[in-house]
Amino acid sequence: MDKELNVTYISLGGYVEVEKYRYLYFVIIFIVYVLIICCNSTIVCLIGIHQNLHEPMYIFIAALLINSVLFSSAIYPKLLVDFLSEKQTITHSMCHFQFFMFYSLGGSEFFLLSAMAYDRYVSICKPFHYPNIMNKSTVSVFLVLAWLLPACQIAGLTSFSSKRTICNFTLKGIFCNNSIYELHCVSSKLLSVYGVIALLNIVFFPILFIVFTYAKILILTHRHTRADRRKAAQTCLPHMLVLINFSLLCTYNIIILRLESDIPKTASLIMTLQIVLYHPLFNPLIYGLKMKQINKHLKTLFTLVSLNK
Template sequence: MTNVSYITLVGYVAMDTYRYMYFAVMITVYVVIICSNFIIIYIIWTNKNLHEPMYIFIAALSFNCVLYSTTIYPKLLIDFLSDKQIISYSACLFQFFMFYTVGCAEFLLLAAMAFDRYVSICKPLNYSTIMSKTTVSTFLIVAWSFSACHIAVQAILSAKAEMCELRLKGIICNNVIYTLQCVKSKPLTLFGVVALLNLVILPVLFTVFTYTNIFISSYQSCKEFRKKTAETCTPHLLVLIGYFSLMVYDVIIARVESDIPQTARFIMTLQIFLYHPLFNPFIYGLKMREIFKHIRRLFSSKV
């Protein structure tokens, strides 16, 4: 089948019984994600004392969470209220492109933040020179554009692939779209490995290596310095570990072709996009002292 128009999403469970409950829960989660992340962005944007590289990267991560969620939740909400859960193949590929572009950009942003923390803690005298506005802007541009270029190649190759199936065993267009293709393309598989290496594995290794050096350096310093290091680096590591676990989860769930019960697959797929954008702003808002101080001031002034 080369002229594919619509794909049926068959990963939903008990839609006739629970569609309104699904809708109520997901729209609540989506609103909380949008509001909480925009609060972080607003606080950093409006307070000049937070116009530092670390906080700019946190704002970029919050904006990335908004993009990530908007790629998924609006279509989910429409599906919950629809009699048929369908999507055009072109729209499915676009969701695939956005989902992984924004998702992989997260690893690059976390790597940039790790580099910022390394320079700040281990090379403080050179910090203002190395982490200039130009450097920060370059990191932000590269994070999104580098990721987009890699995923665009995969989306284009997928668009040219011959389809033998129009029923997608999922609720979003992630890696599961490869199961629709008649034959697994070798160039697509090869470039998928390259993208995984460049966008996930290398940034994660760089981030872990960088934080290891930071903690080694702080361990050799005074107690107050170790406390400050833990205070600024722990939230970043929590986000990295949680997000990396979810992305590994995404790859496994999408690639596993065994007969997993539909209910289990449905619940497991929800984990991919439920926790990270929801908990991210709370991790930064509660763990980062300066941000928490401004959040408390913002809401106390409203009372």
Template sequence: MDYRSNVTYITFGGHVEVHKYGYLYFVIMFTVFILVISSNVTIVGIIMIHKNLHEPMYIFIAALLINSILFSTVIYPKLLIDFLSEKQIISYPASCLFQWFLYYWLAVSDFFLLSVMAYDRYVSICNPLQYPTIMQEKKVNIFLISAWILPACQTSGAMLLSAKKEICTFHLKGILCNSTVQTLHCVRSTILNIYGLFLLVTFLFLPVLFILFTYSRILVVSYRCRGVRGRAAQTCLPHLLVLINFSCLTTYDILLPRMELDSPKIVRLIMTLQVLIYHPLFNPIIYGLKMRRIYDHLKKLFCRMHKVGGSSPGCPMFHVEVSLSKTPNP
């Protein structure tokens, strides 16, 4: 604690040989940061610009990618500064708990959006005639607002409970403020543990069960109707890949630090970096390559870039469907 300024500082102890390899870490993570921002912004921009992508499924994808942009801008700048700093510290509770709040707010929001996307696919494939009535613009807006406001309200409760707890330890076994913040408390709070379990059930287990249920129904319908198999595979497979990737990373982030396993520091660092890299970078790649309409617009974009640069004057123009349909037909 700095008594002169009356500010408490927490030291990050999860870095490995940061004084020796700090510049290497910085170059690698800065490159990843640029890739994450550019790829997500590109897909979001394509969805916003092209009218044939102004459908619920693509709007929810854009919202998910916006979360990735916000997540990266919250975590990466502080991480890059720490790589070049002599001491890896953060103020508590202001900066640390604020980082913790944004970290889990966006994670919970992602699960909410993935659930809504699963519901959208379920209605589109299992009840196509009712799709325009059910997924109206007003309901889509309600889903989007709820995906950001409800997680913020729930997560802020846990943040306020943590802020009131006295801390006796000023050393975190990590490189950012995540669930390991509870190890700083002098006494473990029963209320905070119960509240954390409530959040885990309501915003992780229940959404995952709902998503699995909806996709099982889609699988049954696809098996019975050959005409929808290709469409179901094209639209549902990317969502399932993102869900599996995000669920595994979130489970590690929540459970393993609480188990306080005495794992090597390098292992903890690698696993934490996977949480920071895979999900924000994985999403735009999956949706950009696996969603047919987005992929077609990406090809046209790169074609135009090559033409402007003069490197590929014979680049063919790709046909992109521009008709706006009420029922998604990727």
């Protein structure tokens, strides 16, 4: 491969014995991807079909589940192609596009959870003002900002990184994340600072806002009756579980990137796959089981399917 082709194509060096286990890898990832699409789409369709679910809380849940499908679609199709390919490569431009999608949609997850936290705060603590505050315009603005703000920040980071000269043409992982910085001939302090600022804006500050909001809800509802406290806990718990799960996976991702050179290749592959396997299935599972209205419609759907059989 000549120099110009090397600049264009990057080898993905994180795969382990693809020739031996390619079909096993393919079947597992394919089944998980189908489950992700089906589980998330089912709940999104239920929210769209049933009029009593056309409330801000359920609209944000639908947006979160759509985000999970998009997040998975940025990773899974390329994994499936790589498992069946003789060589696991990706173009330099597509690598940065995958990097952009991975972190942009990951940031949108935190922004959508922030919107949910605010929605729960207004609903529980300011119930009489809820219809005026959380109207269609407000919900639309929150949804646009949830996808636009992370995308703008990651777009700048992606553009800056893509213009850097690369001297290494083998990525240690199986998809493009922060490991692409190791491809650069010279590390950039400006890129590192930009990355930290983006991390604070799309991850750290939203998490602080969410924790502060739910803490305020708990403090205010503590003065109310036990029934009110239970109701508040039931509506906030699913969102908190999703937040905790995704935050742990993000932390897990950072740890893997830091330790990538110090851990065996097989362990690195297994740990990396866990990041993209669990969360897209965790969201519909939590909302399907913990949200009463969604759970009720799911049971009705399953009953109808069973009767038709």
